[in-house]
Amino acid sequence: MENYQRLEGMVAASFTPMEANGDLKLTEIDKYADLMAKSGVTGVFVCGTTGxxxxxxxxxxxLILTQWLKSAKGRFKVIAHVGSNCQREAIELSKHAAQSGAAAIAAIAPSFFKPSSVDELIRFFAPIAAAASNLPFYYYNMPSMTGVDLSVVQFLKEGKKRIPNLVGTKFTHNNLMEMGACLQLNGGEFEVLHGYDEILICGLALGAVAGVGSTYNYIPSVYAGIFDAMxxxxxxxxxxxxxxxxxxxxxxxxxxxxxxxGKAIMNLIGIDCGSCRSPLSSFTDEEYDSLKNDLKKIGFSGIQK
Known part of the structure; x- marks a missing residue:
């Protein structure tokens, strides 16, 4: 991992633009990337939960990662989420990220056949991380989605012995005691990327210096202000x-x-992200009208449609 630098500040978890029929709309990513560059984000987290x-x-x-790397034009870092329930698929994505020029990779725990121990989780991730051994690797911890609630502290301790490029965790959990323990582990050896946007202030108070969030896409000034104020x-x-x-x-x-x-808000501010794929339903015209009213009530600016 030559010239590896820790992440700081805002990393936007990117949405995936889609056409009305659900096909990818890669052409929108150029415009999207320009918005991210102007917003002051440190990087984008591609194809995660938000994506x-x-x-x-x-x-x-x-294809999405390749387009983001092209559209970023070096203005911010592009982090590839390569996690999958299928280890071999994750390895393939990891290799592609390394070959394409991603700044780092991250992987969420498998959520169908779940690891029942830290050792099983390490064994699942080790070959995935090894496939991009020149890139920093983050464990994407999100128990609310995966149902995997194993000790992240233990994972970092034991995982580093078998995953040399393990640098930290994307901590999307409200267990702030565990988050604090991860930040203090081995004198602050590991990065902890704060995950829940609505409690960013808590993570920063504990010592986190970077966050990954979906709402960073459309209210970046709020979060930039939180980082500066803290x-x-x-x-x-x-x-x-x-x-x-x-x-x-x-x-x-x-x-x-x-x-x-969030995808609906992106559409309202002028980035045509389309609808989500099934089973998530498309927004109705009535919902868009209601959403606009709700946003106006709280002083949200930037609505273009």
Whole structure:
């Protein structure tokens, strides 16, 4: 991992633009990348939960990553999520990420046949990480989606012995005690990328310096303000901005959560991401009208449609 640098600041979990029939709309990523470059993000996290990775084919995920790398033009880092229930598919995606020029890879735990121990999780990830041994590898911990709630501290401790390029975890969990333990492990050896947007202030207070979030796509100034306020020990400002974040999250939960509701917001601000793939349903005209009203009520700006 030559010239490896730790992540800091905002990493936007990218949505996957799609046509009305569900096909990929790769041409929209150029415009999307320009928006991300202007927003001040450190990087984008491609084909994760927000990007509907579980609803994409392996070939589609390769095409999406390739386009993001092209569209980024070196203005921010592109991190490839390569996780899959199929280890061999994840290895293939990992190799592709390394060959294509991704800055790092991450993988979520398998969620159908689940590992029952840290050792099983390490054995699953080791060949995936090895397939991109020149890139930093992050364990994407999200028990609410995977049902895998194994000790992340233990994984980092034992995993580093068998996964040399393991650098940390994307910690999408509200167990802040465990998060703090990960941050303190071995004198701060591992990166902990904060995952839940609505409690970013908590992760930063514990010592995290980077976050990965879907709402960073459309309210980046709120999160940039939180990062700056926490650096300056301005808790009043940080709390106020975090409350604005919570208001937006409350709205997207009303419309089916961060993927479905968030994708609709992207459409409203001028990035044509289309609808989600089945089983997530398309937004109706009535829902769009209601969403606009809900966003206006909380002072959300930037609606173009």
């Amino acid at each position: 509907e990775s579980a609803s994409l084919t392996t070939e589609e995920r390769k 650096k300056n020990n301005d808790l009043a400002t940080a709390r106020s901005l975090q409350q604005k974040s919570i208001q937006v999250v409350e709205v997207i939960i009303k419309y089916g959560g961060g993927v479905r509701g």
